[in-house]
Amino acid sequence: RAWLAHVGAGRPEGPICLVTAHSGDGGAIHCPSASSARTADSALVLYEGEVRLLPIHSAQAAPCAFELDLALEWSPSVWSAAPAIVQIPNIKLLQALSLSAQMAGALRAVFERTLVWANEREQFGRPIGKFQAIQHQLAVLAEEAFAAQIAVQIACLPAATSLGASGHNASGPEADTHSRLAVDGMRIAIAKARTSEAALQGAQIAHAIHGAIGFTREFDLQLFTRRLHAWRQAAGSESAWHKIVGESLLAPPGKPLSLDFIRAATDPLAP
Structure with a gap:
């Protein structure tokens, strides 16, 4: 909202979701799964290299597998009527950063709840958290939650590089200067x-420790884990971003071939 106001696009009321769309039937602007669109009033839509702010109520909406998400489709006339927004940061990167922060927070909540459950739930006369196998699982869960938190904190540091509008970088990472806050x-x-x-x-891990009760609606673990699965898939899963990172590191021209990159990374004496 601050960015929109800064570039003269107004200050819309209500929540805003970030959407990457493509062409649908009849030239419609289609997004098969807009994360958290059910709770949003507006969508900041990236379509064919342009970004425009569209109201959710003007789209044809359909439910998705995850209850807070919606499949959205706007008519070409709605898209044409909305002014293009310039000097806006990369929408896909902003969406990825937002989702990463949400997952890091949800993982912390999952770990805290799982730790409490392991110390309260008793089997064979003692809390299950006293068993070495459970302690090992809790340790791995803590590591994953902390790793996610650190990854997001590093991602929020002042910008040095950025990828292109599609997430790819054709000419190597360069600072995004289209906003006061570069990503x-x-x-x-x-x-x-x-x-x-x-x-x-x-x-x-959390569901393995909780057992069957973790899947029930009466227990709040599923509120976090279902969203973790939804946010993991939104804006690209880990495999999609691994591909983007690899292509950015090894993209020609002037970049090493994969074998040369591996040699340089693993052998300090390599020429």
């Missing part, structure tokens, strides 16, 4: 990949 594309890409990895493993 570091490489750090964000790594953060989204790392938090997505942590979300998958963290949810698996």
Whole structure:
């Protein structure tokens, strides 16, 4: 909202979701899954290299697998009527950073709840948290939650590099100067990949420790883990961002081939 006001695009009321769209039937602007769109009033939409602010109520909406998300489709006339926004940071990177921060926070909540459960739930006359196997799982869960938190904190540091509008960088990382707050594309890409990895493993461990009760609606663990799975897939899972990071590091011209990169990274004496 502050960025929109800064570039003269107004200050819309209510929540705003970030959307990457593509062409649908009849030239419609289509997004198959807009993260948290059900709770938003407006959508900042990236479509064919342009960014415009569109109201959610003007779109045809359909439910998705995750209840807070919606499939959205705007008519070409709605898109044409909205002014293009210039000097806005990379929407896909902003979405990835936002989702990474949400996953890091959810993982922390999952770990805290799982730790409390392990210390309260008793089997064979003692809390299950006293068993070495459970302690090992809790340690891994703590590591994943902390790794996600650190990855997001690093991604929020002042920018040094950024990736292109599609997440790819054709000419190497360069600072995004289109906003007072530049975003570091490489750090964000790594953060989204790392938090997505942590979300998958963290949810698996938490449910393994909780057992069947963790899947019930009466128990709030599922409120976090279902969202972890949704946010992991939104804006690209870890495999998609791994590909983006790899291509950015090894993109020609002037970049080393994969074999040369591995040699330089693993052998300090390599020419």
